[in-house]
Amino acid sequence: MNNDEIIQALQYLIGSRYVPAARAYIGELTGRDRVHGPRDITTREYDLNRITVQTDDKDVITGFSFG
Template structure:
């Protein structure tokens, strides 16, 4: 699944409350093994297949990043 396809598949998450259980759902939906949420440790190596769920200060998902 390309990054564009992943963004489309996960678009429904934008504006929703983040819960750590979403990482497993994202992995299942996209086939991506590396999924990070807010506060998760991440290596500095660039991995275009890594999905990061970005949240605001109220823990609402605001965007999806890769790398």
């Protein structure tokens, strides 16, 4: 699944509250091993297979980024 397909597949999650269990769900749905939530510690290395869940200050999912 490429990044554009992932954004389309996860579009329905935007606007919902982020919970840590969403990481496993997103990984299973996309086949990606590296999914990071808003407060997860991560490295600065550039990894095209990493998905970062973006949220607002109320933990509502606003989008996803890669790398």
